[in-house]
Amino acid sequence: MKTEKLTILPPGRPLSGRVSPPGSKSITNRALLLAGLAKGTSRLTGALKSDDTRYMAEALRAMGVSVDEPDATTFVVTSSGELTAPAAPLFLGNAGTATRFLTAALALGHGRYVVDGDEHMRKRPIKPLVEALQSLGVTIEAPTGCPPVTIDATGAFKSNRVVIDAGLSSQYVSALQMAAACGSEPFTIELAGADIGARGYIDLTLAAMRAFGAKVSQPTAASWQIEPTGYTATDFHIEPDASAATYLWGAEVLTGGSIDIGTPSDQFTQPDAKAHDVIAAFPHMPAVIDGSQMQDAIPTIAVLAAFNETPVRFVGIANLRVKECDRIRALSTGLNNIRPGLAVEEGDDLIVHSDPSLAGQSLAAEIDSFADHRIAMSFALAGLMIHDITILDPGCVAKTYPGYWDALASLGVRFSQG
Ligand SMILES: O=C(O)C1=C[C@@H](OP(=O)(O)O)[C@@H](O)[C@H](O)C1
Numbered sequence: 001m002k003t004e005k006l007t008i009l010p011p012g013r014p015l016s017g018r019v020s021p022p023g024s025k026s027i028t029n030r031a032l033l034l035a036g037l038a039k040g041t042s043r044l045t046g047a048l049k050s051d052d053t054r055y056m057a058e059a060l061r062a063m064g065v066s067v068d069e070p071d072a073t074t075f076v077v078t079s080s081g082e083l084t085a086p087a088a089p090l091f092l093g094n095a096g097t098a099t100r101f102l103t104a105a106l107a108l109g110h111g112r113y114v115v116d117g118d119e120h121m122r123k124r125p126i127k128p129l130v131e132a133l134q135s136l137g138v139t140i141e142a143p144t145g146c147p148p149v150t151i152d153a154t155g156a157f158k159s160n161r162v163v164i165d166a167g168l169s170s171q172y173v174s175a176l177q178m179a180a181a182c183g184s185e186p187f188t189i190e191l192a193g194a195d196i197g198a199r200g201y202i203d204l205t206l207a208a209m210r211a212f213g214a215k216v217s218q219p220t221a222a223s224w225q226i227e228p229t230g231y232t233a234t235d236f237h238i239e240p241d242a243s244a245a246t247y248l249w250g251a252e253v254l255t256g257g258s259i260d261i262g263t264p265s266d267q268f269t270q271p272d273a274k275a276h277d278v279i280a281a282f283p284h285m286p287a288v289i290d291g292s293q294m295q296d297a298i299p300t301i302a303v304l305a306a307f308n309e310t311p312v313r314f315v316g317i318a319n320l321r322v323k324e325c326d327r328i329r330a331l332s333t334g335l336n337n338i339r340p341g342l343a344v345e346e347g348d349d350l351i352v353h354s355d356p357s358l359a360g361q362s363l364a365a366e367i368d369s370f371a372d373h374r375i376a377m378s379f380a381l382a383g384l385m386i387h388d389i390t391i392l393d394p395g396c397v398a399k400t401y402p403g404y405w406d407a408l409a410s411l412g413v414r415f416s417q418g
């Protein structure tokens with residue numbers, strides 16, 4: 001989408017129809033990496049094709065892996081099992097998964113790898129992962145604590161145990177888990193802090209690893225033991241993206257429609273599927289919502305909260321400040337732009353002062369997406385109910401859901417471009 005702004009015309013009727021969300025970003029980028037680390041050919045079906053997965057696929061190609069794309073939802077990955085040192089830095093845009101997962105995996109490669117991203121990724125922390133890898137004897141540096149990361153790998157870790165603080169990102173743990181199966185000894189990963197934000201993403205990692213032949217056990221709630229099995233090439237089907245589904249669930253309850261997304265909410269294995277029950281409770285969503293286990297769904301729910309019968313306080317969302325943008329700030333800015341006083345930040349909590357009478361009003365507001373796909377996609381929901389909501393940089397949805405605007409259009413939503 002080349003246009004700089006998109007104004008949404010409220011449909012004025014319930015939105016109904018069939019729309020399937022694209023494949024899961026989280027699972028696609030795990031599967032691409034694991035297929036790249038496995039010797040042989042793996043066929044990944046139901047995959048997401050978007051900026052984030054394209055960066056992962058391109059990085060694998062730059063390291064000697066063949067990644068074919070026979071159709072819009074399939075990757076066929078053929079690898080020797082080795083990721084050979086690339087001639088140039090790997091550019092991973094703002095793909096947190098690709099950046100963190102590759103950083104750990106390449107620490108077991110051979111030679112020099114530079115992992116870099118765009119100006120947003122260069123502000124997203126990776127220091128805890130870099131320090132964990134340094135503790136394993138890897139020569140690795142990220143002078144700013146964020147990408148670029150330079151790794152001089154020798155093919156082995158010097159220890160078989162690592163402690164990682166996952167307070168800022170669960171992706172550090174997933175990254176170490178996926179890398180560890182390529183080591184030469186059983187490897188133990190222990191959490192430094194009491195707990196981890198988004199535990200559901202660890203379950204996704206372990207499920208993908210096991211599908212590619214890994215053996216993982218969990219001696220305690222905060223540790224994992226990974227056997228040095230390496231990975232076996234396999235055919236792997238990827239379920240639809242639960243975070244993408246939240247926008248469709250949101251559009252359904254806001255407009256009182258019926259949108260068939262093709263997958264029952266209880267069949268998703270991704271953490272954001274937990275958002276379904278909260279969204280289904282609209283306009284009686286709870287007074288306090290803990291976002292820690294469904295982080296990427298919080299922008300969706302926060303925009304819905306503006307139309308809820310009663311105010312909502314979002315807790316457990318501190319690390320939304322280190323996602324593609326500071327999402328707590330982006331949400332409060334956008335909501336207050338629609339109607340001053342609609343949202344308040346209290347420390348790292350976000351309070352949305354609900355106002356069901358917003359629906360049907362004309363409240364001209366230009367919403368800054370802060371280059372963040374989830375901010376653009378969530379505020380589009382406000383545009384279904386309020387006249388004159390304009391989303392700036394609508395093309396940023398390409399990070400995880402390039403077909404988002406077409407999906408809304410297929411349900412009958414109309415736009416004017418600026
Ligand atoms: O492991 C994953 O696939 C993800 C983990 C979460 O990030 P953090 O662990 O950085 O919170 C989530 O926000 C991201 O979109 C995907």
Ligand SMILES: C=C(OP(=O)(O)O)C(=O)O
Binds near residue numbers: 095096097296323400
């Ligand atoms: C936080 C996100 O992405 P990532 O960390 O994978 O860049 C997201 O998709 O909401």
